[in-house]
Amino acid sequence: MIEKGNAIPSVRVKLIGADGETTDTTSDAILGTGRVAFFAVPGAFTPTCHVNHLPGFVANEAKLKAAGIDRIVCASVNDVHVMKAWAEASGAVGKIEFLADGNGELADALGMSKDFSGSLMGKRFVRAAMLVRDGVVESVFVEDAPGVTATGAPAILMALEANPS
Template sequence: MIESGNRIPSVGIKLVTVAGVEDTTSDAALGQGTVVLFSVPGAFTPTCHVNHLPGFVANAAKMRASGVDRIVCAATNDHHVMKAWAEATNALDDIVFLADGNTALAQALGLDKDMSGTGLGRRFARAAMIIRDGIVDAVFVEDAPGVTASGAPAILMALEAAA
């Protein structure tokens, strides 16, 4: 699993932004400035949709005030699903969505999780990280169901503590 001090790997991904969908690489999307990346098992899934994403939308201004240049939500859904989720939640003004449909980034980060038992296949583990100029500053991975360590309040506290 990726750790503090590691560089973000370079794999092909799709970004969903206000401007549309863009093919790029993970290091290009996450490698400049201060980035908060949070990963969810799936768009529109109950915990991700109700508990994880909304906290980042609600705290986006506070994170930016703490020096964050970009907030990115990653999931192993395709870019069509990620775009629909971004639009349905009105989050595109605050969050960039990263589609990792083939789990290439999840695997490269060591944050992939086999959720075949629930019919979801391989997915991102629920996690978050603070990245500064392409180098991981801190990683927060949930060790139980729910959103605590990787939620917006915990990341905001970590950002404020580092300031």
């Protein structure tokens, strides 16, 4: 798994930007400039991700930016169409950018992939978050049990207070 001090790998992804437009890009291009709050979820529209994880980042966008975050990025192993629909349905457009990791290549490159075949979901991201500055990982947070505690917006805000920009 990626660790503090590691550089973000370069993997092809699709970005749904703050303007709601979709572009082809790479993970290092998105996470490589400024200070980024990155969080990864097992699936768009899945109950915990949709109800407990994403809404906290949407609600705390201004606080995260006031704490020194330049961009907030959410990733999932879903296709770009699902990720765009999720961004729109969640009211996140203009606040959070979304990376569609359709093949799970970024999840693999970060060492954050998990086999959810038992739930008929295939390979997905583990529930995780990172603080990244100019393409280098500052902190990594991974949930060790179901739910959102270590990787939610409140935990990221606490980490930022402990390590301000």
